[in-house]
Amino acid sequence: MKEPLPQLDSLFLAALDIESPEQRATFLNETCGTNLELRHEVERLLKSNELSGSFLEQPAPELDATMMFRKGSLNGDVAIHAGPATAFDQRQAVVIGRAGLSVLKNLEGTINVPRILLRDSIKDGPEPILKPQSFELPDRDSDSRYQLQGEIARGGMGAILKGRDTDLGRELAIKVLLDSHKDKPDVVQRFIEEAQIGGQLQHPGIAPVYELGQFADRRPFFSMKLVKGETFSKLLADRADPSVDRAKLVGIFEHVCQTVAYAHSRGVIHRDLKPANIMVGAFGEVQVMDWGLAKVLLAGGVADEKKARNTQLAQSLIQTLRNNTGSDHPGTVGDLGSAGSQTQVGSVMGTPAYMPPEQALGETDHLDERADVFGLGAILCEILTGKPPYTADNGTMVFRMATRGKLSECFSRLDQCGADVELIAITKHCLAVEPSERPRDANVLTERITAYLASVETRLRVSEVERAAEAARAEEALHTVAETEARARAERRAKRLQLIMAAVVLVLVSIGGVAAMRSAVVQSRLKDDALNAERVAEEAREGAVKAARREQALAQEAQDLQQRESELRQQAEVREQTIQAMLYAAEMNLAGQAADDVSGLRRVGQITTSWGPERVARNLRG
Incomplete structure (x- = not known):
């Protein structure tokens, strides 16, 4: 030492x-x-x-290059010395480290870095890359862990690239802002809003967002799960007839409704629901894509949104770094903007063929969950009829039909499509021109679709039992016919034997003892024939008994199915009561929070009035 x-x-x-x-x-x-x-x-x-x-x-230059401060936040020296709790409030953020940086490259030389790669699934389908040499591909960053392999799809705001996370060994979908928009602050902000909304919507029916970052060319991007499969639009278009696979497609539609119902529970509406924005994976997974036009609703609805715009104190149900406002008109970082952030008057976003009239008219102040309910009804219309609600020779005419709510031709197609009356009624309810006449949100629609599918399953089971009972009755009839024919044959044979015996008696009388010997032989044969006839009759009787037992068993099965249907109905009623009680508790909690503020008394009144006797049939207060 x-x-x-x-x-x-x-x-x-x-x-x-x-x-x-x-x-x-x-x-x-x-x-x-x-x-x-x-x-x-x-x-x-x-x-x-x-x-x-x-x-x-003074921080080292390397660290300083990895720190970003929002406008209006403290400087770097104060932030480092004061600590995060002092330097930043809930509207300010600091990001340390470069997005997309490879962790494994930093670890090389210190450990033996593992590289585990799983084999591809045989159901993954064909390669989704459409443009391997897309102009939207950014320059390769040697320090990045992302390998960009080509363009999958493109929208009005961004391009979807197929990528691979070399650290985790998984394939990704990476959405990057189009190069033509990188100098447009409002578009950049909307792009970031989409990433933030997608990152907070945690549901199996929504592709998870993994990371938000920025490429070297200053374009923002976010990485998310790569869903391999087909769009719902392709599945609908590939049918030979709208009636083909209708039950399967309605089952997929139920998953879409559940996903949108979750988004509505988080205060988010999609505003561009259509089959092309629904992916059906190779293993049956259903995911609602493209939340680029999503809007975050304010807690108190349209009335509270107007009030919040006047006071500039509105706050979203889902918190993002975009002024805590709605998502129609992005403001600048650091300002308050207008509460609700409405689009400019007259501007329209969405797809006219699936768009409710209030959205086509640009009435963004009045858009709520019922706009998405219309979009879901439009998808259901295409499932049943093969076409969306509005069809015309050109886009201008389709848009004009959407603004006027012209659905007469659509309803005529629904009446002639051959689907169940209950399903057609649900579709028309969703496509009502007035929002107040539609189901309140996607959760209400989900309950109706689920109940419909359950009733279809019950009807199928009952139909199967009836077919089985009919087959048993037909089999029993066949056995009865066989028994009757066997008895007729035995009777005919007995008559023939009687005639033979009479003839033998005559012969014996005429020829004496020789005739007597022959008579003994004949009698032996007659006895054998009689025994055979009796055996045939016994077999027919046993067949009839077996048929009766089968009919009894089928009758018992039908009774069991009826009991099961009753139990399922009771379970559905209990579930509905439970959901209603949960909604009641949640809204009463909101009423309690609003009551703390004098300005919220009106909201309390609205909530308590909405739970009056006309809405519920029992006391939900416990």
């Missing part, structure tokens, strides 16, 4: 008090003399102290 140098600590502290470099050198010459090792150690400590002090006073 190396012995500590004498006087090292005291010399270091003494030299540290001398500020002039010349005076410090003279001091070391005098105190260290010829002990070069001692002088080297003192100088090393002094240099380390200088580096440490400069780092604390």
Whole structure:
């Protein structure tokens, strides 16, 4: 073990008090003399102290390049010395580290970095890349963990690239802002809003967002799950007739309704629901895509939104870094903007063929969950009839039909499509021109679709039992016919035997003893024939007994199915009561929170009035 140098600590502290470099050198010459090792150690400590002090006073350039501060936040020095709790409030953020940086590259040389790659599924389907050399592909960053392989699809705001996370070994869909929009702040903000909304909507029916980042060319991107499969639009178009696979497609539609119902529970409406924005994966997974036009509703609905715009105090149900406002008209980072952030008057976003009239007219102040309910009804219309609600020779005519809510031709197609009356009624209810006449939200629609599918399953089971009972009755009739024919044959044979015996008697009378011997032989044969006839009759009787037992078993099965149907109906009623009680509790909680503020008394009245006797048939207050 190396012995500590004498006087090292005291010399270091003494030299540290001398500020002039010349005076410090003279001091070391005098105190260290010829002990070069001692002088080297003192100088090393002094240099380390200088580096440490400069780092604390000013971050290293490498760290400074990885820090971003929002407009209006504290500067870097204050942020580092004060700590996150002091330097940033809930509307300010600091991001440390580069998005997309490969962690495994940093670990190379320190450990044996593993590279585990699973085999591709045989059901993944064909390669989705459409443009391997897309102009939207950014330049390759050597430090990035993303390998970009080509363009999958493109929308009005961004392009979807197929990528691979080399650290985790998984394929990704990476949505990047189009190069033509990178200098448009409002489009950039809407793009970020889409990522933030998608990142907070945690549901199996919504592709999860993994990361939000920025490429070297300053374009933002976010990575998400790559769903391999087909669009719902393709599945509908590939049918030979709208009646083909109708039950299967309605089952997929139920999953879509459940996903949208979850989004509505989080205060988000999609505003562009259509078959092309629904992916059906290779293993049956159903996901609602493209939340680029999604709007975050304010907690109190349209009335509260107007009030919040006047006071500039609105706050979204889902918190994002976009002024805590709605999502129609992005503001600038750091300002409050207008509450609800409405689009400019007259601007329309969405797909006219599936659009409710209020959205086509640009009435964004009045859009709520019922706009999505119309879109879901439009999808159901295409499932049943093969076409969306509005069809015309050109886009202008389709848009004009959407603004006027012209659905007479659509309803005529529905009446002639041959689907169940109940399903047609649900579709028309969703496509009502007036929002107030539609189901309140996707959760209400989901309950109706689920109940319909359950009733269809029950009807199928009952039909199967009836077919089985009919088959048993037919089989029993066949056995009865066979038994009757067997008895007729036995009677005919007995008559023939009687005639033969009479003839034998006559012969015996005429020819004496020889005839008697022959008569004995004939009688033996007659006895054998009689035994055979009796055996045939016995077999027919046994067949009839078996048929009767089968009919009894089928009747018992039908009774069991009826009992099961009754139990399912009771379970559905209990579930509906439970959901109603949960909704009641949630809204009463909101009423309690609103009651803390004098301005919220009106909201309390609205909530309590909505739970009057005309809405519920029992006391939900426990």
